[in-house]
Amino acid sequence: MRRIYLDHSATTPVHPRVASVVNRYMLADYGNASSVHSFGEAARKALIRAREQVAGLIGAEDREEIIFTSGGTESDNLAIKGAAWYNRKKGKHIVTSAGEHHAVLHACKALKRHGFRITEVGVDSEGRVDPDEVADAIEDDTILVTIMMANNEVGTVQPVAEIAEIARRHEVLFHTDAVQAVGQLDVNVSELGVDMLSISGHKIYGPKGVGALYLRKGTRIRSQQHGGHHERNMRAGTENVAGIAGLGEACALAEEELKFRRSHMIRLRDRLLDGLQESIEGLHINGSRDERLPNNANVSIAGVEGEAMLLGLNAEGIAASSGSACTSETLEASHVLSAMGMKPELAHASVRLTFGRENTEEDVDYVLQVFPGIVSRLRSMSPLDY
Amino acid sequence: MEYTDKVMEHFMNPRNIGEMENPDGVGKVGNPSCGDIMELFIRVEDDRVTEASFRTFGCGAAIATSSIITEMVKGKTLQQALEITNMQVAEQLGGLPDTKLHCSNLAADALKEAIEDYRRKQDDPNAE
Numbered sequence A: 001m002r003r004i005y006l007d008h009s010a011t012t013p014v015h016p017r018v019a020s021v022v023n024r025y026m027l028a029d030y031g032n033a034s035s036v037h038s039f040g041e042a043a044r045k046a047l048i049r050a051r052e053q054v055a056g057l058i059g060a061e062d063r064e065e066i067i068f069t070s071g072g073t074e075s076d077n078l079a080i081k082g083a084a085w086y087n088r089k090k091g092k093h094i095v096t097s098a099g100e101h102h103a104v105l106h107a108c109k110a111l112k113r114h115g116f117r118i119t120e121v122g123v124d125s126e127g128r129v130d131p132d133e134v135a136d137a138i139e140d141d142t143i144l145v146t147i148m149m150a151n152n153e154v155g156t157v158q159p160v161a162e163i164a165e166i167a168r169r170h171e172v173l174f175h176t177d178a179v180q181a182v183g184q185l186d187v188n189v190s191e192l193g194v195d196m197l198s199i200s201g202h203k204i205y206g207p208k209g210v211g212a213l214y215l216r217k218g219t220r221i222r223s224q225q226h227g228g229h230h231e232r233n234m235r236a237g238t239e240n241v242a243g244i245a246g247l248g249e250a251c252a253l254a255e256e257e258l259k260f261r262r263s264h265m266i267r268l269r270d271r272l273l274d275g276l277q278e279s280i281e282g283l284h285i286n287g288s289r290d291e292r293l294p295n296n297a298n299v300s301i302a303g304v305e306g307e308a309m310l311l312g313l314n315a316e317g318i319a320a321s322s323g324s325a326c327t328s329e330t331l332e333a334s335h336v337l338s339a340m341g342m343k344p345e346l347a348h349a350s351v352r353l354t355f356g357r358e359n360t361e362e363d364v365d366y367v368l369q370v371f372p373g374i375v376s377r378l379r380s381m382s383p384l385d386y
Numbered sequence B: 001m002e003y004t005d006k007v008m009e010h011f012m013n014p015r016n017i018g019e020m021e022n023p024d025g026v027g028k029v030g031n032p033s034c035g036d037i038m039e040l041f042i043r044v045e046d047d048r049v050t051e052a053s054f055r056t057f058g059c060g061a062a063i064a065t066s067s068i069i070t071e072m073v074k075g076k077t078l079q080q081a082l083e084i085t086n087m088q089v090a091e092q093l094g095g096l097p098d099t100k101l102h103c104s105n106l107a108a109d110a111l112k113e114a115i116e117d118y119r120r121k122q123d124d125p126n127a128e
């Protein structure tokens, strides 16, 4: 059977060029970057090269502004908790949005237990944060604003440069989770004006369990993990040299391919969305049609529960995901769709298809061919109207 | 999703789908906010369930449990039908994932509702 992977926002396949770099630092140049000998030297060089590759992709001026971590979740935690604890004497208030990834929302929630106050600004029906609301939410003792660059569920791209400017005017640190944006959008830390930015390896054809935090020179945060002097005392622990080298290579690849990836995926996404809209009655496109990640298609199919749709698609070899309660461990519908004000029966009916560099127009046409049949089969047994 | 082959078989080929014409009893459980809505229709003759059908909005487990209960209940007396539990339905399917045992495993509840609906109508033939 044909198998089509359309869940690249969950994770991506490792690119062969990345895999061969990882392989090299596992099997041949396996030294500890802290060691004096030639094995250590090779590892140190790998870290420098990777730092330059990551810095290059996001337009960081100095490779020393890159801190390697274990992934997007740790980068978000380090940025938010690190900034909070370092600045706690200045203030204990943080501004974020209701549509953030749990890595951000739950890190904020953890700080709440330590007396920090969190304001979650809302999102509109397309998932957009209003910069004016962020400005209004900033108080005298606000120390950090954290708003994601692009949403992982509905793909909505946030006006991050505008929000960063507001934060700067109020002399408040600004962090953005760019885990989904990197490799698809132009991400330039100077143009965006951000102080901190999170990256994850496995969303950009790199390995899982490795990521980076961009920390603008002069920005001070408190380390969240204590031990040796790694990563300029910001993140203790023997560096994951193979993973980091892979992340670096993935960033280099993203930089080379950015233009192609963007136009390629926009073409596939629009072909899919247009085709689905044409062939399926009662289909809602979730998120913004214009301010949208190139690879993201998210739709709700009235009357059809999301997990049932995923099983139907999976039976046809198509891998997708859903914001339905039935696909989450908490048994609640997606907090992003709820924050957008979506009715529960439509939130439970959401399906996310996210493209990657290896997908083709034939893939889209195959999806368009089987999708309506699955919908009508499930609707034939549904008590809900559409 | 770790569904058994039996669950997948019922999900892919559900039995007895659709609204029944002039049913003797209808049971509705669940609500849109939790993501599962189940409607079970029964026909009753001589105190036995002769026919059952369903309409379900819900995940794979919700659909499979709806489907299999329409088979389990056929030919049973009302008393026997009332004794069917959600756990037995899950067992007939070779088990359900833990998270599904408590959320999408409502078919026996829908059946009880349908039987109660039937009895209500018997007690008061004019009731809607």
Ligand SMILES: Cc1ncc(COP(=O)(O)O)c(C=O)c1O
Residues within 6 Å of the ligand: A009, A010, A070, A071, A072, A073, A074, A076, A101, A103, A148, A150, A151, A152, A177, A179, A180, A200, A201, A202, A209, A210, A211
């Ligand atoms: C927006 C966003 N932030 C953070 C993360 C977490 O990244 P990681 O899986 O590398 O911890 C993800 C991935 O699920 C994400 O989509």
